[in-house]
Amino acid sequence: MSSEKRKTNRHEVRGVDLTRIRNRNERRVISHMKTLLAEYGDYEPDILAIQDIYALALNLLPARYTQQFTIVLQDPVDEAAVENAVRRAIEKVRANPTETAEYSGEK
Numbered sequence: 001m002s003s004e005k006r007k008t009n010r011h012e013v014r015g016v017d018l019t020r021i022r023n024r025n026e027r028r029v030i031s032h033m034k035t036l037l038a039e040y041g042d043y044e045p046d047i048l049a050i051q052d053i054y055a056l057a058l059n060l061l062p063a064r065y066t067q068q069f070t071i072v073l074q075d076p077v078d079e080a081a082v083e084n085a086v087r088r089a090i091e092k093v094r095a096n097p098t099e100t101a102e103y104s105g106e107k
Helices: 003-010 023-038 047-060 079-095 100-104
Strands: none
Touching: 023 047, 023 079, 047 079
């Protein structure tokens, strides 16, 4: 089975494709990460650190899941809250770096 087929199957229930249901904060967090990481000129996060920052920032925010064609009249999570979550995540990951070897089994 191809990897694309496996990916589709994991996000399908009774023939209903669930891949288009997204957390509305994902793009907002990514946008703020790009801006805020540029402010930390002395910090060069590796791949795992960037993933950790992304996941932590999303976990600091309430989930805002929507599906295709959803109309959002009001978003209770404002940009300041997203920026604050990303800033907190950067600071926490920066202060507590994850060893790449832990993930690769090199220890």
